[in-house]
Amino acid sequence: MSQMVNIIVTVNGEKRHVSVTPGLSVLNMLRDNLDLTGAKLVCGEGECGACTVIVDGVSVNSCLMYAVELDGREVTTVEGLQSSEKLDPVQQAFVDKGAIQCGYCTPGMVMQTTHLLSKNGKPNDEEIRRGLEGNVCRCTGYTKIIEAVNQAAEG
Amino acid sequence: MSEAIEKTTLIGKSITKPDAPDKSNGRTRYINDMVLPRMLIGKIKRSDRAHAKVLSIDTSKAAAVPGIQAIVTADDTPMVGVGVTKDNPPLKKDIVLSMRDELVAVAGETEEAVDKALALIEIEYEDLPAIFDPAEALEEGAHQMHDDKPGNLSLGYQTVHGDIKQAEKDSDHVLDEVYDVHYVTHVCMGPGCVIADFDTHGKLTMYTQTQYPYNYKMDLAPSLGMHPGDIRVIQPPVGGAFGSKLDVYPFEPIAVFLAKKTRRPVKVIFSREEEFSASPTRQPARFHIRAGVKNDGTLTFRDVDALLNNGSHTSWGATTPFVMMRTFTGHFRVPDVEFRSRAAYTNMPYAGSFRGYGNVQATYVTATVMDKLAEAVNMDPISFRLMNAQKAGEITPQNSKLEECLLGECIETVAEKTNFLEQYNAFKAEQDSPGRYKKGIGIATSFHNAGGAKIHKSDGCGTVIMLDDYARATVITGASEIGQGIDAVLTQIVAEELGIPTENITLVNNDSAIGPWDVGVHASRTTFIAGNSAKRAARKARDQILDAAAQRSNVAADDLDLRGGSVVQNDNGVPVMKIDSLLRKMHFAGEDAELVITHDYYEPPSEPEGDNHVGDISAAYSHGAYVAEVTVDTWTGVVKLNKMTAVQDVGRVVNKLGIEGQMEGGIAFGIGYGLTEEMIIEGGEIKNPNFRDYKVMTAPEAPELEFHFIENDDPDGPFGAKGIAELPTIIPAPAIANAVYNAIGIRFNNPPLTPEKVARAIVDKQAAKVAAE
Numbered sequence: 001m002s003q004m005v006n007i008i009v010t011v012n013g014e015k016r017h018v019s020v021t022p023g024l025s026v027l028n029m030l031r032d033n034l035d036l037t038g039a040k041l042v043c044g045e046g047e048c049g050a051c052t053v054i055v056d057g058v059s060v061n062s063c064l065m066y067a068v069e070l071d072g073r074e075v076t077t078v079e080g081l082q083s084s085e086k087l088d089p090v091q092q093a094f095v096d097k098g099a100i101q102c103g104y105c106t107p108g109m110v111m112q113t114t115h116l117l118s119k120n121g122k123p124n125d126e127e128i129r130r131g132l133e134g135n136v137c138r139c140t141g142y143t144k145i146i147e148a149v150n151q152a153a154e155g
Numbered sequence: 156m157s158e159a160i161e162k163t164t165l166i167g168k169s170i171t172k173p174d175a176p177d178k179s180n181g182r183t184r185y186i187n188d189m190v191l192p193r194m195l196i197g198k199i200k201r202s203d204r205a206h207a208k209v210l211s212i213d214t215s216k217a218a219a220v221p222g223i224q225a226i227v228t229a230d231d232t233p234m235v236g237v238g239v240t241k242d243n244p245p246l247k248k249d250i251v252l253s254m255r256d257e258l259v260a261v262a263g264e265t266e267e268a269v270d271k272a273l274a275l276i277e278i279e280y281e282d283l284p285a286i287f288d289p290a291e292a293l294e295e296g297a298h299q300m301h302d303d304k305p306g307n308l309s310l311g312y313q314t315v316h317g318d319i320k321q322a323e324k325d326s327d328h329v330l331d332e333v334y335d336v337h338y339v340t341h342v343c344m345g346p347g348c349v350i351a352d353f354d355t356h357g358k359l360t361m362y363t364q365t366q367y368p369y370n371y372k373m374d375l376a377p378s379l380g381m382h383p384g385d386i387r388v389i390q391p392p393v394g395g396a397f398g399s400k401l402d403v404y405p406f407e408p409i410a411v412f413l414a415k416k417t418r419r420p421v422k423v424i425f426s427r428e429e430e431f432s433a434s435p436t437r438q439p440a441r442f443h444i445r446a447g448v449k450n451d452g453t454l455t456f457r458d459v460d461a462l463l464n465n466g467s468h469t470s471w472g473a474t475t476p477f478v479m480m481r482t483f484t485g486h487f488r489v490p491d492v493e494f495r496s497r498a499a500y501t502n503m504p505y506a507g508s509f510r511g512y513g514n515v516q517a518t519y520v521t522a523t524v525m526d527k528l529a530e531a532v533n534m535d536p537i538s539f540r541l542m543n544a545q546k547a548g549e550i551t552p553q554n555s556k557l558e559e560c561l562l563g564e565c566i567e568t569v570a571e572k573t574n575f576l577e578q579y580n581a582f583k584a585e586q587d588s589p590g591r592y593k594k595g596i597g598i599a600t601s602f603h604n605a606g607g608a609k610i611h612k613s614d615g616c617g618t619v620i621m622l623d624d625y626a627r628a629t630v631i632t633g634a635s636e637i638g639q640g641i642d643a644v645l646t647q648i649v650a651e652e653l654g655i656p657t658e659n660i661t662l663v664n665n666d667s668a669i670g671p672w673d674v675g676v677h678a679s680r681t682t683f684i685a686g687n688s689a690k691r692a693a694r695k696a697r698d699q700i701l702d703a704a705a706q707r708s709n710v711a712a713d714d715l716d717l718r719g720g721s722v723v724q725n726d727n728g729v730p731v732m733k734i735d736s737l738l739r740k741m742h743f744a745g746e747d748a749e750l751v752i753t754h755d756y757y758e759p760p761s762e763p764e765g766d767n768h769v770g771d772i773s774a775a776y777s778h779g780a781y782v783a784e785v786t787v788d789t790w791t792g793v794v795k796l797n798k799m800t801a802v803q804d805v806g807r808v809v810n811k812l813g814i815e816g817q818m819e820g821g822i823a824f825g826i827g828y829g830l831t832e833e834m835i836i837e838g839g840e841i842k843n844p845n846f847r848d849y850k851v852m853t854a855p856e857a858p859e860l861e862f863h864f865i866e867n868d869d870p871d872g873p874f875g876a877k878g879i880a881e882l883p884t885i886i887p888a889p890a891i892a893n894a895v896y897n898a899i900g901i902r903f904n905n906p907p908l909t910p911e912k913v914a915r916a917i918v919d920k921q922a923a924k925v926a927a928e
Contacts (some may be wrong), residue, residue, distance in 0.1 A: 095176055097812075102637065104345045128854070128858070129473065130854075138341075
């Protein structure tokens with residue numbers, strides 16, 4: 001049994017004490033220890049972006065980051081974006097524009113979009129495409145996702 | 156209650172998917188996210204040989220790993236196969252026929268324990284000669300894979316119409332070519348997953364990703380030695396399917412074996428590598444086509460031999476000629492046609508069903524052959540196609556009745572919208588002039604069933620509609636939701652009929668113990684079939700409500716309508732009563748009490764194939780014509796798709812947002828097939844089982860898209876709609892290939908057009924030119 005490490009991490013605004021093994025990924029910690037199953041395990045090697053969360057204001061592939069690295073840091077997941085019962089504007093834009101089919105990539109897309117818009121409030125088409133290039137969607141062909149990012153940027 | 160309510164329609168409007176909000180904020184519990192109390196994790200030890208005798212399996216060390224609860228091998232199972240021809244026992248005994256073959260399954264308390272146990276399983280093999288090429292597998296004396304399949308022959312198809320020999324004599328030009336189309340796979344974002352759970356009566360609940368829940372029970376039961384009636388299928392949300400969940404695959408009965416042995420729920424979930432290497436592929440094929448034309452441009456004949464690599468076992472891939480042949484015989488007017496196919500067992504992966512189902516392959520051939528034939532008779536690609544396009548009322552040799560044929564209109568529209576001929580001629584003239592970047596434009600067209608396909612005894616779907624005291628409707632449908640958006644379409648159709656808001660409708664379609672039968676999500680059938688069933692069930696509820704309203708007012712039922720939650724007078728929209736209040740009056744009417752609960756089972760007016768594969772298998776057909784505009788970098792071989800213009804016969808748009816999404820997503824699959832996606836398989840082993848080396852499209856490569864939907868109500872479709880989900884997948888690759896030819900004058904009979912392949916062909920062409928000079 002690996003030795004457990006105790007970390008304190010702020011997840012979606014709430015301080016959490018979590019006991020993790022040194023090899024545990026942020027993704028598995030979120031999903032298995034904290035029941036935050038929004039972020040998805042799709043490839044496990046940082047190629048698809050479905051596990052994207054925001055750590056201290058930067059989007060990361062949570063499958064590639066160790067949970068122990070979170071000690072003292074802040075994580076936002078797709079479950080933490082809403083400040084009220086209403087969907088967050090990025091989430092609402094994905095719904096409105098039909099950018100969600102099977103939805104498995106959506107949490108990662110929403111988080112990456114949130115990150116993109118936090119750095120660049122009015123991205124042009126090229127900046128949106130480049131901003132999302134690490135996130136794979138197999139259903140939509142991206143057209144409606146790009147439209148959703150535009151709506152979120154305008155709103 | 157006096158304000159008149161205007162008649163409006165939801166049909167053709169954009170409706171967002173009812174499940175989208177929960178998917179947007181992480182609330183949706185996909186099957187992969189599910190954890191049941193006491194649930195174990197199951198994993199599979201697979202063969203690492205393409206073809207070998209299994210001499211021994213030693214699981215003693217694995218069993219000693221703490222937390223391991225069960226280990227099963229073929230000896231613990233009934234050894235009854237799954238798959239289309241039942242040739243695939245879930246766990247293999249004595250012989251392995253491919254790298255993916257399942258040998259041992261382990262269930263344990265944690266993933267770590269199970270991984271550790273898998274690594275400690277010792278298997279001794281004796282290698283046997285492996286065969287990877289289907290032609291080799293059919294040679295005399297080739298090692299036989301299955302005892303009951305002499306000559307390694309799996310499934311074969313043949314359809315013969317007219318006199319090919321005479322037609323060839325009557326032809327001025329005959330094209331004779333071979334095409335090789337490749338392996339691609341679905342790449343569902345949600346990895347394969349199943350949870351098996353027995354109750355104390357011995358009844359089984361399967362939480363599965365299946366897209367055909369009812370026949371799934373029938374197909375699964377024999378491999379378990381169970382009665383199908385003792386299996387309940389629950390379908391939690393899934394991360395994509397695209398045809399990959401239309402059969403029973405070994406991991407599903409394996410989860411059941413483990414659950415049975417441990418008397419605990421067992422979840423089997425694939426890694427991404429397994430998702431690539433142990434899921435079905437699209438069917439690869441080698442086509443030998445001979446096609447004739449007269450100097451005036453009239454098509455004379457098509458003669459096609461298809462050789463399919465069946466792989467080690469049989470799933471739906473081997474049946475894709477069923478669809479291929481409809482295109483070879485029926486796309487454009489060709490009087491004399493023959494199609495023969497053979498699928499040969501090899502030690503390769505096997506193919507399943509995949510959006511487009513054989514038509515992606517067949518259309519790559521027909522659409523590029525049409526271009527070649529046009530060139531042979533010095534006609535342009537548009538006039539040549541228009542001349543040979545069928546008209547409404549024509550019947551194909553296999554008896555597909557083209558009652559509403561809009562092929563010509565699709566071609567004319569797309570040619571006009573893209574200024575096709577002007578661009579085509581300009582780019583053609585530039586082919587051999589200097590310059591690194593060459594532009595090209597290409598057209599391709601397709602033909603596909605759009606009103607289901609009668610390949611089972613029934614192509615039907617059932618619906619139950621219940622209205623409560625508040626005029627909220629529960630719609631229970633057999634149709635599965637796999638991301639495609641049938642939830643929105645059925646909600647829209649029922650809301651339209653009942654005059655209630657879409658948000659007052661709850662759709663239930665994830666439990667085989669509740670929902671009425673449906674054959675499954677395939678063949679672009681769900682909007683058409685489930686849509687008709689929902690519409691008819693809703694119409695019955697509507698009639699019941701209107702009759703009750705007529706009895707309680709002085710207005711005849713025929714003069715009433717349902718709008719905005721009210722019963723209104725049809726002519727002026729003046730409300731007569733609220734629907735919810737009427738429903739309560741009906742419900743609490745003492746001896747005459749009635750609830751509004753209606754049901755319908757819709758069977759489309761299509762027929763199964765008879766002899767020679769003749770039969771009008773679909774209630775509707777659709778054509779499309781797409782144009783690709785590309786830039787070829789002649790230094791690197793990179794083909795950039797700048798724009799795709801798609802003209803599609805859709806009957807009638809039901810959900811605008813949904814149909815656009817299906818088009819955009821389907822085109823992405825088609826682009827991948829044509830340009831970047833390819834499973835690299837060496838010695839039976841998949842060498843690129845990851846997103847790095849298997850290239851699916853990402854946002855920067857998404858081309859500009861322009862759609863034109865041709866709406867001409869189908870007489871049998873719900874509100875005139877046809878099913879189109881597969882169609883956009885079929886056409887892009889050959890449109891791109893034709894555009895590349897227009898740009899650089901090189902044909903590719905072997906997609907995908909990767910930079911390496913294109914660059915090599917350009918170098919070869921230049922070398923040949925230099926040599927000739």
